[in-house]
Amino acid sequence: MTVKKDKVVEMHYTLKNDAGEVIDSTKEQDPMPFFQGHGNIVPGLEKAIEGMKVGESCEVKVEPKEAYGEHHSEGIQEIPMAALQGIDNLTLGMELQSQDEQGNAFIVCVKEINKDTVIVDANHPLAGQILHFNISIESIREASKEELEHGHIHAHGDSCSH
Structure with missing residues (x-):
């Protein structure tokens, strides 16, 4: 299975700025789950991981226009x-x-x-910055019909009432 729209992906990442300083990381934590193709992560990263498989990793440089936009x-x-x-x-x-x-x-x-x-x-704190991601794909699964309808991931397949 590969990373593509409507899949639930879990990834580990370390985010650094242009100076090489770590801004955020999932190291020592659970991987971050998200819906691919739904804008849950910045567009440049979403495009870069499309088609990746579990166990693959890569480094991705994302320009401001594909991240949090320019600083206005x-x-x-x-x-x-x-x-x-x-x-x-x-x-x-x-x-x-x-x-x-x-x-x-x-x-x-x-x-x-x-x-x-x-x-x-009102600018996002990372607006105008080039972002450097080091990511690894930890898991990929089909999203349930309920998850897609609700627009969010249910932890460990739990359902929720609406």
């Missing part, structure tokens, strides 16, 4: 401190939920705290 300066905004009333212990790096004009929720990260204003960034 308009994602950085200065907002008045008064807009954050009710938020206790505001700290650098804190993630806050915001809404766009259409009411869609998105996350911003606090980058700077001033006397009267706060600088927030």
